[in-house]
Amino acid sequence: xxxxxxxxxxxxxGGLSHELITGVVATTLGAVYVGQMEDSATVPVTTGRIAVxxxxxxxxxxxxxNGDIGKVAVAGTVxxxxxxxxxxxxxTLAMIIEEGFPIADLVRILTSVRDTAxxxxxxxxxxxxxxxxxxxxDGIYLNTTGVGVFEPGTPDLNSRSLKPGDRVIVTGHLxxxxxxxxxxxxxxxxxxxxxSDCAPLNHVVADVLAACGNGVHCVRDVTRGGLxxxxxELASASTVDLCVDAEALPVRHETKMAAEMLxxxxxxxxxxxxxxxxxxxxxxxxxxEVLRGHPETAHTAVVGTVSAGGGHVRMRDAxxxxxxxxxxxxxxxxxxx
Amino acid sequence: xxxxxxxxxxxxxGGLSHELITGVVATTLGAVYVGQMEDSATVPVTTGRIAVxxxxxxxxxxxxxNGDIGKVAVAGTVxxxxxxxxxxxxxTLAMIIEEGFPIADLVRILTSVRDTAxxxxxxxxxxxxxxxxxxxxDGIYLNTTGVGVFEPGTPDLNSRSLKPGDRVIVTGHLxxxxxxxxxxxxxxxxxxxxxSDCAPLNHVVADVLAACGNGVHCVRDVTRGGLxxxxxELASASTVDLCVDAEALPVRHETKMAAEMLxxxxxxxxxxxxxxxxxxxxxxxxxxEVLRGHPETAHTAVVGTVSAGGGHVRMRDAxxxxxxxxxxxxxxxxxxx
Numbered sequence: 001x002x003x004x005x006x007x008x009x010x011x012x013x014g015g016l017s018h019e020l021i022t023g024v025v026a027t028t029l030g031a032v033y034v035g036q037m038e039d040s041a042t043v044p045v046t047t048g049r050i051a052v053x054x055x056x057x058x059x060x061x062x063x064x065x066n067g068d069i070g071k072v073a074v075a076g077t078v079x080x081x082x083x084x085x086x087x088x089x090x091x092t093l094a095m096i097i098e099e100g101f102p103i104a105d106l107v108r109i110l111t112s113v114r115d116t117a118x119x120x121x122x123x124x125x126x127x128x129x130x131x132x133x134x135x136x137x138d139g140i141y142l143n144t145t146g147v148g149v150f151e152p153g154t155p156d157l158n159s160r161s162l163k164p165g166d167r168v169i170v171t172g173h174l175x176x177x178x179x180x181x182x183x184x185x186x187x188x189x190x191x192x193x194x195x196s197d198c199a200p201l202n203h204v205v206a207d208v209l210a211a212c213g214n215g216v217h218c219v220r221d222v223t224r225g226g227l228x229x230x231x232x233e234l235a236s237a238s239t240v241d242l243c244v245d246a247e248a249l250p251v252r253h254e255t256k257m258a259a260e261m262l263x264x265x266x267x268x269x270x271x272x273x274x275x276x277x278x279x280x281x282x283x284x285x286x287x288x289e290v291l292r293g294h295p296e297t298a299h300t301a302v303v304g305t306v307s308a309g310g311g312h313v314r315m316r317d318a319x320x321x322x323x324x325x326x327x328x329x330x331x332x333x334x335x336x337x
Numbered sequence: 338x339x340x341x342x343x344x345x346x347x348x349x350x351g352g353l354s355h356e357l358i359t360g361v362v363a364t365t366l367g368a369v370y371v372g373q374m375e376d377s378a379t380v381p382v383t384t385g386r387i388a389v390x391x392x393x394x395x396x397x398x399x400x401x402x403n404g405d406i407g408k409v410a411v412a413g414t415v416x417x418x419x420x421x422x423x424x425x426x427x428x429t430l431a432m433i434i435e436e437g438f439p440i441a442d443l444v445r446i447l448t449s450v451r452d453t454a455x456x457x458x459x460x461x462x463x464x465x466x467x468x469x470x471x472x473x474x475d476g477i478y479l480n481t482t483g484v485g486v487f488e489p490g491t492p493d494l495n496s497r498s499l500k501p502g503d504r505v506i507v508t509g510h511l512x513x514x515x516x517x518x519x520x521x522x523x524x525x526x527x528x529x530x531x532x533s534d535c536a537p538l539n540h541v542v543a544d545v546l547a548a549c550g551n552g553v554h555c556v557r558d559v560t561r562g563g564l565x566x567x568x569x570e571l572a573s574a575s576t577v578d579l580c581v582d583a584e585a586l587p588v589r590h591e592t593k594m595a596a597e598m599l600x601x602x603x604x605x606x607x608x609x610x611x612x613x614x615x616x617x618x619x620x621x622x623x624x625x626e627v628l629r630g631h632p633e634t635a636h637t638a639v640v641g642t643v644s645a646g647g648g649h650v651r652m653r654d655a656x657x658x659x660x661x662x663x664x665x666x667x668x669x670x671x672x673x674x
Contacts, residue, residue, distance in 0.1 A: 137473060
């Protein structure tokens with residue numbers, strides 16, 4: 001019998017591993033899992049150009065108010081594919097589980113994986129389960145690696161494509177994911193009022209690209225390192241300057257309070273369901289309209305402008321004064337994704 | 338400065354993460370790394386059918402006599418693709434690193450990743466680095482996920498294809514990887530005489546398939562769970578019986594001694610560079626000849642036969658008596674791969 005807690009034997013590749021994988025993992029994932037239980041999965045691709053991305057997730061806490069590590073993993077990997085312009089198709093799911101982890105919790109996480117994969121329209125094609133001794137992991141770590149395809153005519157989205165005159169769009173409240181998790185972890189008391197924004201955004205990205213075509217120059221998801229890091233990477237890769245308007249940034253009141261309590265800057269807080277979209281002047285209003293039409297990106301705002309320059313990012317405050325937004329050097333907040 | 342030990346800041350997505358990735362990871366991987374430092378890598382595929390596989394590696398010890406976790410990861414993933422008949426092309430590399438892990442050790446591991454990828458002819462296309470607190474991992478865990486392509490005319494290799502009359506081939510000494518690592522871990526004293534067999538075998542598989550075509554029905558790599566597990570999976574998936582000849586199994590004298598000391602059965606010991614090949618009668622001698630021509634598979638032996646039946650595996654001893662080889666239920670030996 002599988003029992004109610006993960007044991008080292010569950011990861012040993014024998015009959016008990018087999019029971020866990022067929023009886024718990026495959027059963028819970030249901031139709032979303034199309035693996036063939038061979039060493040590799042064989043799957044079709046419709047075009048000659050694919051996107052590949054990988055991410056490990058060490059989220060603390062594993063369960064939070066409106067999601068868990070399984071949702072974060074699938075949404076994060078789907079979004080990494082989507083922002084490249086690819087259509088996410090296949091995900092792999094590898095788990096490193098600490099001995100003693102409750103199987104009921106595993107089922108809960110796998111249920112989130114299933115639901116999020118279903119919402120995004122992707123399949124889980126291959127998996128792996130390793131079990132480590134107590135004290136050699138913190139509950140469970142996931143790795144999801146994704147494969148997407150580029151349909152013919154997909155615009156070439158990348159960090160090097162920003163042009164002077166482009167506008168910078170942000171699709172939701174900055175820092176919600178960070179504030180929700182930190183609030184749970186540090187007891188700040190905001191976790192009921194600020195939920196995680198974690199969501200797969202591939203359908204949103206597809207709609208924006210369909211509406212604006214080559215008018216969209218770049219899409220990035222705002223995760224670890226926050227908008228501040230994304231903007232610095234874009235400015236540097238495209239050798240342009242960016243200026244964002246502090247007043248225009250969509251930020252919740254509670255997030256500002258939490259950031260103050262923690263002594264961190266909102267611009268570096270992580271999201272798991274917010275995009276930074278850079279579009280040319282002619283496409284901005286269409287992009288904003290499409291984005292505001294989706295519930296996940298209803299709070300979309302135009303926040304900044306691209307100008308000729310050497311890769312600097314600045315923020316303009318309510319009085320018109322600008323100050324630099326530097327690339328954060330170290331961690332502000334580890335283990336949020 | 339990056340310093341000489343991994344800190345939480347190295348995993349936070351800011352400037353220090355960037356320094357680690359560009360200054361240490363990308364520099365060490367060299368030409369093998371073709372990632373674009375975007376959220377996804379964009380890569381071409383030449384056919385409409387791809388193979389995908391994922392594996393996390395929690396090897397203990399991380400470094401061993403003739404290899405390390407980096408070599409095991411790349412070889413393991415390459416082999417999982419190769420045994421499906423695919424040509425391995427792209428790997429992702431995700432690392433979960435414990436705070437305090439020496440950067441010199443990381444460089445050593447990445448050097449192995451590079452050398453093994455180069456030997457196999459695959460590229461690393463995307464990566465991810467997470468850092469967890471001390472006591473939340475055991476040094477370093479890797480995940481490698483692989484993508485391969487099926488060239489037109491590739492035989493359909495899978496576990497369900499075994500036919501009565503087929504022969505079972507094993508390409509090297511059983512258990513070398515297990516015995517080497519256990520010897521280091523438990524102080525058995527065999528680690529100098531029995532080295533790990535860890536190696537990428539994609540070129541070997543390609544040569545056998547080129548020589549034998551559809552005469553090869555199935556290829557599996559013998560890893561976690563050992564030959565005993567592979568044989569049970571094949572017998573069950575194909576609904577045939579398998580009988581292996583104990584005397585024919587390639588096993589080192591030291592391995593027999595180590596297995597006896599540990600109270601484990603050699604048939605369940607893990608390899609990282611040994612294949613189980615099932616071929617029809619007409620192709621056996623060609624397959625063996627091709628395999629013996631490669632140094633990694635020089636000790637290839639024909640060890641058993643497939644017959645009509647209900648999925649049972651038996652072993653015949655020197656006296657002609659047979660006994661069942663059951664599917665191992667729990668772990669014998671955790672954390673070898």
